[in-house]
Amino acid sequence: MLNNRKSYPVLNHCIYANTAAYGLLGEELLEWRQNHDLDYLIGGSSMKIESLGLISEARDMVGTFFKCKSDLVALVPNFSLGLNMLLEGLDSREHILLLENDYPSVNWPLESRGFQISYAKIDEKLEQNILEKVRTNSITVLALSLVQWINGIRVDLDFLKSLKEEFPQLMIIADGTQFCGAFEIDFENSGIDVLGASGYKWLLAGTGNGFMLFKDLAKVRFTIKTTGFNSANAVLTAKNTIPFNKQFEPGHLDSLNFGSLKCALGVLNDIGMKEITAHNENLSKKACKGFSELGLLNKDIIHRNLHSTIFNIKGNNALFNHLMEENIVCSRRGEGIRLSFHHYNTVEDIDSILEILRKMK
Template sequence: MSNLSFSHQEIKAFRSATPGVRQVVHFNNAGAALMPEVVGNKVIEYIQHELNYGGYETAAKYSSEIDTVYSALAKYLNCTPSEIAIMENATVAWGQAYQSIPLEPGDTILTSISEYASNYIPFLQLKKRLGVAVKAIPNDDHGQIDVTALSEMIHDRVKLIAITHVPTNGGLVNPAAKVGAIAREHDIWYLLDACQSVGQMPLNVEELGCDFLSATSRKYLRGPRGVGFLYVSQDKVSQIEPAVLDLQGAEWKTKEIYTARKDARKFENWESNLAGVVGLAKAVEYMLELGVERIWARIQHLADYLRSELVKIPGLEVHDLGEVKCGIVSFTSSTKVQPLKAQLHEAGFNVSIIQPSYTLLDMQARDLGKMIRASVHYYNTVEEIDRFVDFLRKI
């Protein structure tokens, strides 16, 4: 057993702390992972308190617990609590970030081939409204961002590099730190979508070299839905303003004057889902207690095993790209995707379907239709994978 492995006892413990594993084999962790019991209970406890004592009064009582979300996320990402802003979800975080960057007609945004629809569509809007150019960085032979090609695409009108770390449609982990080194070298704004990498792997914003990192709670962090966050580097925060500032982000001083906060929280809205926030805080603390390196090692081990078993099934094709692969496994089979998912669901296996339009550039480039996405987490087991593979083999 390597020092990154969890013991049988530990596996038993975190599985028994996850009520969902007693109902289903959950391979939809890239959709929304199963919450640990402590996380779900915290959300319920918070809402119960609101029910009895009122929303504002509950927020006051829980204020120090609400604050732990900033310190816990900062510990995970190697930044300061003042560099974290709580958002509704990753899409809002991404939007808040790119809209704050002063772009002008003729500027260029560089993004990735495997970009998520909700990241790319707003750039097409910017192209239409503002006249910016939007270019996708080509992939290398591993199917990940080609950093040499990226270097060659840099010119003085490139104002933003905005890419996804782990795309929605497969196991690829893009070389985000190498992209960050290029962005820093040329002093270009760098926005990293870490929506699907947070909670799976160690993340260090210093090493990644990003100015912004956007993410959600419900996926590999195992937090509740309806909450996410944005990291904004302290070095850059004073140079930008969110597209919309409210009284959380700024103070109204006189008839004509407001002053914006000096930290990342100027990107927040005053109103937020605080039950979700305390749940997210718990989820991050829970993950840090288990150890992110160990979580990452187990996820990779389980996903590698799943891929190695799936490729043995005739008619089934695995489509994951990249030199480094994560817990997301995408595949097609000779059976149609929709009925296959329904059959799996019936048999107690949760997976999701990837539509080509979610990551259009990549899916068109690879001529792929709908795929099944089976995304594993550390609380899954080899035995669950064996049952899943057996079931697929039989049908």
């Protein structure tokens, strides 16, 4: 992974441990964006009309990357908008299971629509907590983040698959914004029915782009009301034959933003998601061991076999400010300090952070 670091100049003057907030802009994507806008500057509307094909290419790339049929891929500006459009088509009688203190853009849209809602606790027994609620509460929809934004707890995808096998009519909606790009996922063979994500974090695609992936069950369970001229590909006679995925694309999509997503996925493909997954899991184990030895992790993290590369360590504003002064870019989240690592980070980055923390003990 060391060869990839040179594409991210930010790393020349800091240890970037903040991908959970914003992923870095790489030189390859910067060059593509500059060329795109130069073509627009010179070509005007002709360039934009020609670039409509780029949107389809981006959709195909998303489908290939995550192993989802392209006609079940919707391109959306971000996950939050995609989820809200989706929920407008969900029957109000559904019984929803959420996770306590999950990301607000997962929980709030469901809580605001008057569904019957139950909650599972996020701790070291997360999967068991979910299973018990589904078995005893007549749950029809499970909505959750694959990785928790504050503490980095990562749900076991094998568990979701087995849960789906036990309860085939359970609709599983997942936010992959803190997962996709950091770890490999095969959507078609997962237990997830709807997977959405924004592209500006681990996918390193910048803001203004995201996607929603669907299984066939979603087309049965959701009656989507969103529509617009772009949904029909600007064909007046196609109003009544709009495909399910295109109902999430009522207006024009920006070729810069979704071309950026296509370019970013190409970069990750070139590195290889198997390699990125292995690298990030190694970083996760290294960080978990080091932070645990310093007594900086909650027991909910220490006692789990699976974790992401997001860690919330115990620390106050004084420690946070000290880390920033040492050029460690991180975030205050909850009651601690959130550090997050991606493929452009190294074990040496983690060693450096651990050394600073030891000196502060």
